[in-house]
Amino acid sequence: MPTLTGSIRARLSPHGLGLALLTLLTGCDGQQSALNPAGVGAQSIAELFWWMSGGALVIWAAVMGIAIYATQAHPEAHGIRGARWLIIGGGIIFPVVVLTGLLIYGLMLMPQLRSTEAIGLRVDVAGEQWWWRVRYQTEAGDKVELANEIRLPVGQRVAFSLTSPDVIHSFWIPSLGGKVDMIPGRTNKLVLEPTRTGTFRGACAEYCGASHALMNFAVVVMEPEAFTDWLAGQAQPARAPDSALQQAGQRAFLSNGCSACHSVRGTEADGTVGPDLTHVGSRLSLAAGTLPADVEAFQRWIGHTGEIKPDVRMPAFGMLPGEQLNAMAHYLSGLK
């Protein structure tokens, strides 16, 4: 049971006070907040941020105090010697000591964030225009591909290999850790360790073209058993359509050239240009966090890609008859 004084003290701690202030100011919901950490890396970054913010506040107050004092003090109140010491002490010694301290503290945080020891899971993520290609390798050796959604087991260190086929993106899950650029021709590494379960949001943090702001992804941190079940499910081929409408949707999907770009494992669709759709109906969002994953959104997306996501590579199929679009939407959203 927290005592009253204990909870008051907790509320008045610098972290608690600052967080309360920031929440008031921005109303951030925590799904995509570096200041509401759910991972080891994010925790270190948040601590560094609070130390720097606290220090900046103290220094600002001191400088303001001296400035106000200077406007009030008599010009002859301090000798040339006192003035010289204020300049040397406040202008040279103090900044050198403070900035060196902060630099050492920041550098000391880095090795633990980059350590590749005790990695429990490896995930490859490629930044595409404008979506995220995510690949897992299961223990059985199956390669599992999905898009715009990353699921992780809580409490395990996960090594990400980050690449891009064309332009520079930056991979960022603020709740879990720092951001790392995805650079064509390079493979960058990032290690994250989620500390609590929940659904978080990842984003691209480097301007990469017209729809840079429309490439987001969901990050679901799960209990390890639930994660293992989920990954085994993702390794399965797509389920067969189970209604006449879905069957019509599958026929429309295969006959309109969708399979040139998309894979649906277990069918003849084996394109690799666009997102793998084997279990697209089970995802939390559509079009990289742009639309909800329901039947209406699938239909809207297929018919109006460019209006929803400027410069997207997938052409709009608005010329197809409405019933074909509807059937396709039912087929795809049924791919759980």
Ligand code: CUA
């Ligand atoms: Cu990808 Cu910005």
